[in-house]
Structure formats: C-alpha cells, structure tokens
Amino acid sequence: MADRPSARAVLALVTDDFTELPHPARGSRPDGPLGWPGYGAARARAAERTGERESVVCGTARIDGTRAVVVAFEFGFLGGSLGERTGDRLVAAYAHARAHRLPVVPLVATGGSRMQEGMLALTQLQRVARESALTREAGLPQIAVVRDPTTGGGWATLGAGADVVLALPGAQVGFAGSRVRPADADPAAYTAEAQVAAGAVDALVRPEELRGTLGRWLRLLTRPSAAPVPPPPPLGRADLPATGWDAVRRARSPERPRAAAYLDACLTSRVTIGGDRCGGTDPDGMLCGFGEQEGRTVAYAAQTGTATRPAGYRTAARLVRLADRLGIPVLTLVDTPGAANDAEAERQGAGAAIADLFGAVAAARTPVTTLVVGEGGSGGALALAAPGNTWATPDSYFSVIAPELAAAILKRPPEEVEDTADRLRVRPQDLVELGVVRGVVGPAGRTPRG
Numbered sequence: 001m002a003d004r005p006s007a008r009a010v011l012a013l014v015t016d017d018f019t020e021l022p023h024p025a026r027g028s029r030p031d032g033p034l035g036w037p038g039y040g041a042a043r044a045r046a047a048e049r050t051g052e053r054e055s056v057v058c059g060t061a062r063i064d065g066t067r068a069v070v071v072a073f074e075f076g077f078l079g080g081s082l083g084e085r086t087g088d089r090l091v092a093a094y095a096h097a098r099a100h101r102l103p104v105v106p107l108v109a110t111g112g113s114r115m116q117e118g119m120l121a122l123t124q125l126q127r128v129a130r131e132s133a134l135t136r137e138a139g140l141p142q143i144a145v146v147r148d149p150t151t152g153g154g155w156a157t158l159g160a161g162a163d164v165v166l167a168l169p170g171a172q173v174g175f176a177g178s179r180v181r182p183a184d185a186d187p188a189a190y191t192a193e194a195q196v197a198a199g200a201v202d203a204l205v206r207p208e209e210l211r212g213t214l215g216r217w218l219r220l221l222t223r224p225s226a227a228p229v230p231p232p233p234p235l236g237r238a239d240l241p242a243t244g245w246d247a248v249r250r251a252r253s254p255e256r257p258r259a260a261a262y263l264d265a266c267l268t269s270r271v272t273i274g275g276d277r278c279g280g281t282d283p284d285g286m287l288c289g290f291g292e293q294e295g296r297t298v299a300y301a302a303q304t305g306t307a308t309r310p311a312g313y314r315t316a317a318r319l320v321r322l323a324d325r326l327g328i329p330v331l332t333l334v335d336t337p338g339a340a341n342d343a344e345a346e347r348q349g350a351g352a353a354i355a356d357l358f359g360a361v362a363a364a365r366t367p368v369t370t371l372v373v374g375e376g377g378s379g380g381a382l383a384l385a386a387p388g389n390t391w392a393t394p395d396s397y398f399s400v401i402a403p404e405l406a407a408a409i410l411k412r413p414p415e416e417v418e419d420t421a422d423r424l425r426v427r428p429q430d431l432v433e434l435g436v437v438r439g440v441v442g443p444a445g446r447t448p449r450g
Contacts, residue, residue, distance in 0.1 A: 004148060006050065007057045007072035010107050014145075014211045015061035015070055021096055023053070024088040033084060036116040042078065050076040054085050055110070058093035063105065064215020066222060069097040071158070072107040073147070080110035082154060083117045087124035090158075094131035103141045103218055108159045111177055112152020125153040132161050139325055141221040143214060146192065146201065151177040160200055163322055164217060164273060166210075167192035167201045199275025199311060216271055220290040223297045224327030228367030231391040231441050232266045232331075238442060240394050240429050244421030247397040247428065251374045256395050259287055259302035259333045262373055266331075267291030267298060273319060280311025280348060285336070288319040290328065299323035301384060302333035305374055307340040310353035316384060317353075317360040324364045332361075332384045334372040337402065339380030357383040371441065372396040372428075392428035392437045399426040 011018050031039040047053055055077040061070050071093055073080040097104045113121040135142060144162035146155065149172035156175055159165060167173060174190035181190070188194055195201040205213045235257035241247035250256065263270065272289035275281045286309075287302045301316040316332075323330050339350055361368060361384070368386035375381070376398030392398065400406070403421035407413075412420060431437040 004075050004109065006076060007052065007074035007107070010147070011057065011059075011061070011070065011072050013207060014107070014214055015063055018059050018061040018070065020057060020059040021069075021089075021093060024085075024092050026085055026088055028084070032116055033120050034116065034118050039116040042116070046077045050074050052077050054089060055080045055082070056086050056089050058089050060096070060100075060102065063218055064211050066103070066215060066218035068103045068105045068218060069093050069100075070105045070107065073109040073154070075109040075111075075147075075149075078114060079112075080154070081112060081114040081121070082110065082124045082128075083114040083121045084124065086114075087127045090124075090128050091131055094135050097140060098135055098138050101138075101140065103143065103222055104135060105214065105218075106142070106144045106158040106162065107147060108144055108150045108154055109147040110150060110152065110154035112154060122153065125157050128157045129161065132157065136163070136325060139224075139327060141218075141326060143217050143221070145205070145210065145214070146171060146173050146195075148172050149177070151175065151190075160277075163221075165195075165201045166203055166205045166213065166217075167195065168210075169193070169204045169206060173201070196274065197281065198279050199277060199281045199315070200279075202273045202275065213271075216269060217290075220269070220271060220292065220297045221326055221328070225296045225329055226327070226367070227296075227329065228389065229293070229298050229329050229331040229369040231369055231371045232262055234393040234395070234441050235261055235265060236393060236395040238394055240440065241397075241427050243418070244397070244424060244426045244430075245403070245418040247395075247426055248399075248403060248421055250395040251397045253395070256374055259304050259335055259373065262333055262371070263287065263291065263300060263302060267293050267300065273315065273322075276311045276314030276318060276353075278311070278314055280309070280314065282309040282312030282315060285309050285340075286312030286316055288315050290323075297328050299328045299330045300332070301330065303336040303381070303384060305335045305337075307338060308336050308380055309340050310345055310348040310350045313339070313350075313353035313357045313383060317357040320357070320360040320364055320368070324360075324366045327366055329366055330364065330368045332368060332370045332386065334370060334376050334381045334384050334390075334398075335374035335396075336377050336381050337375050338377035354379060354383045361386060372398055372437065377402060388438075390437045392431055392440050394428060394440055394442075396428055397426040398428075398431050398436060399424050
C-alpha cells in the first residue's frame with residue numbers, strides 16, 4: 001500500500017470526539033537510553049515532520065456510538081517503532097481502559113522495535129503483552145485494525161494478540177519485516193490477504209467501511225447477558241420421523257434447511273470470526289461469530305452439514321472462550337456427518353482440536369444452547385453440544401456413529417443398515433426419551449417431549 005495516512009487521519013476516519021490521554025513523563029539521555037549517536041536528532045526530525053512526540057497517539061473516543069480507548073500508530077515517526085516511551089503510553093492507555101471499563105482498539109502500523117534502544121525497546125513487547133492479558137482478564141474486548149505495514153513485535157502483540165483482528169486490504173502484515181526476510185521469500189505470504197487465508201486475521205475491511213464495521217463489533221462485544229439463548233424453532237418439517245432410517249434420510253436430504261438459514265432467521269447484524277489462529281480456516285464447515293437477537297448479543301458456532309475440519313473445531317473453541325470471557329451467551333448448531341477423517345485431518349491434529357472444543361464447552365460459565373438441525377455424527381458432533389441444554393429439530397438425528405459404519409463394525413450385512421438405525425435409537429424423540437436432548441423444538445418454539 002503506497003498510501004499511509006497519519007495517525008490523526010486514521011483517527012478522524014473512524015472516531016468521533018477523540019480526546020488524547022495524558023502522556024506519562026520519562027526522562028532520558030539526549031540520545032536515548034543507549035546513548036545512540038544521532039538518535040536524539042532523528043527523534044527531533046520525526047517530531048517536526050509528523051507533529052507527534054512519539055510513535056503512538058492514545059486517547060478515548062466514540063466509534064459509531066460506542067466509547068473506546070483507541071491507540072493509533074504514526075508510521076511516519078521512526079517507522080511506528082516501539083521504544084520505552086511508546087511502551088509508557090501503551091501501558092497508560094490499557095490501564096485507563098480497565099479503570100473505565102472500555103474496550104481497546106489498536107490501529108496498528110509499525111515496523112517493530114526501535115533499534116536505537118536495543119533490548120530495552122524489545123522488552124516493551126512484554127509490557128504490552130501483560131497489559132493485553134490484564135485487559136482480557138477484566139472481560140474487555142480488544143479489536144485490532146492492522147494497517148500498512150504491521151510487522152515485528154507490534155504484529156505479534158497488539159495485532160495478532162487481539163480478540164478480533166481486522167485488516168486493510170493490501171496491507172503488509174507479518175512477523176518478518178521486508179528487510180529481514182529471506183531473499184527468495186514469496187512477498188504474497190506477508191499480506192493481509194494471506195493472513196486471512198491462514199486464519200490469523202478475521203476479515204478484510206476497506207477504509208471507507210472501517211467506522212461502521214468497528215462500530216458493529218464494539219456494540220456486539222460490549223453487551224453481556226446472563227440469560228441462555230432459546231432454541232430456535234424448526235425451519236423444516238414439523239412431523240417426527242417414523243423410523244430411525246427415516247430420521248437419517250431426512251437429516252441427509254439436500255432440501256433440509258442448513259445452518260445459514262437458521263442464523264438468518266434468528267440473528268441480525270452478524271459479524272464473523274474466521275480462523276483458528278493456528279494457521280487454518282474451515283469456512284465451508286464451521287460458521288462462527290456474533291449477532292443480535294432482540295436487542296442482545298448472541299455468539300454462534302454452527303456446523304454446515306459437511307465433515308468438520310480441525311481448524312473448524314479450533315475456531316469454534318476460540319469463539320466459545322471469547323464469548324465466555326465477555327459474558328455473551330452462545331448458540332451452537334450441530335450438523336455434520338462427523339469429523340473429517342482423512343490423513344490431512346490427522347496431520348492437522350483432529351483429535352486435539354476436538355478435545356479442545358469439548359474442553360471449551362465444558363468449562364464455559366456463560367450459558368450455551370445447542371440445536372441439532374441435521375446430522376449428529378458421533379464425537380465430531382457431540383463436541384459442539386451443550387451438556388444438559390441440547391435440543392433437536394424434527395428432521396435431525398444423533399448417533400454414536402453413522403448406521404452404515406455401525407453395521408460394518410458389528411459385521412452386519414448391508415441389508416441390515418436400516419434395522420441398525422432403529423436399534424441405535426437415533427430419532428429425535430428417542431433422544432428425548434434417552435435423556436440425550438431436552439426436547440424436540442416445534443413451531444413457534446413449542447417443545448414436544450417426544
């Protein structure tokens with residue numbers, strides 16, 4: 001990106017009534033803590049050129065109606081690098097956010113740590129990481145916007161360490177800056193687009209859409225609620241299946257409503273998180289994000305009817321933990337024939353990813369509600385289900401394993417698959433009787449008990 005607007009220009013783009021926070025005072029030698037020749041003069045030139053005294057501008061403002069602490073980097077001031085005084089300002093900004101219960105929005109554009117301050121500059125990353133952790137423990141959201149460029153420790157703390165990461169299209173984003181990469185490195189790997197594909201950035205946002213997008217995120221993430229989400233009413237058939245195999249066929253029908261239809265019906269103003277922060281995404285298998293339901297925020301993790309990839313489970317676990325920290329109730333939609341079981345899924349850690357989601361749901365203090373809307377295939381489906389608060393639609397089933405595979409394991413002939421489905425008792429009304437689900441949702445939210 002050739003165009004690099006100043007910190008003040010970015011603040012004007014996204015905020016109203018910005019008020020700068022007081023600057024912590026720190027004395028230092030003329031050429032900095034290391035006595036680096038010419039450093040003082042370089043700082044003076046940077047100040048004259050940008051009108052700033054340091055590489056960050058910190059203050060409070062409203063972003064599309066929600067008040068937040070905003071941190072804007074000035075790349076024109078020594079490449080937006082972090083030094084001791086930068087760290088002082090960031091620490092003060094995060095402390096102010098916690099004292100006043102405000103979310104934090106870093107608008108990052110930095111080349112990393114300041115060479116002229118050596119290891120004293122690098123250790124500012126530890127200070128920033130500590131402040132971010134304390135703010136996370138306080139239940140306050142952090143939404144970062146990574147601008148061009150965002151590299152080095154600034155990316156590895158304020159950027160990638162935020163709860164939600166948005167990026168400007170075309171921005172250079174990566175831990176390795178342009179001057180320290182291997183000579184044969186593919187430059188496309190160090191872009192915002194590549195970070196989205198790798199699951200490290202949630203979404204690309206154009207500058208003209210940034211204020212509205214940040215506003216939606218802030219409104220949704222700053223509205224805790226203690227009440228569980230009611231299970232949505234069914235969108236498909238209302239009659240119960242006669243046999244186990246009938247339940248399986250109905251759940252597998254291509255005409256049956258899928259997760260996107262349920263989310264559209266029960267949530268508005270949705271925003272999505274994308275990626276597991278471990279190098280993977282599963283956009284075709286798991287939908288995660290936050291939406292509005294009757295004036296309150298609901299987090300959602302929804303399977304789409306395909307085999308769920310390890311990255312999908314890790315993204316769902318990330319969603320559940322974030323909602324839990326922020327006190328936002330969760331709705332999960334179960335619909336998968338099972339976890340992906342190919343060799344690549346094993347190499348990507350399928351078992352560990354499923355275990356992580358089981359653990360996130362089990363440990364959640366915020367209420368979790370689950371609706372089985374289609375196939376409930378074994379542990380790959382159960383990992384997303386809330387113990388004691390799972391419901392089913394009339395065109396769904398839940399099984400320890402697919403009936404065909406169960407018959408094969410039990411060495412039963414193919415013609416006995418349908419009978420196997422009956423013996424497994426996979427129908428929604430069977431699940432109610434067995435105590436696996438609380439009820440079968442009916443029209444307008446009625447819940448017949450079998």
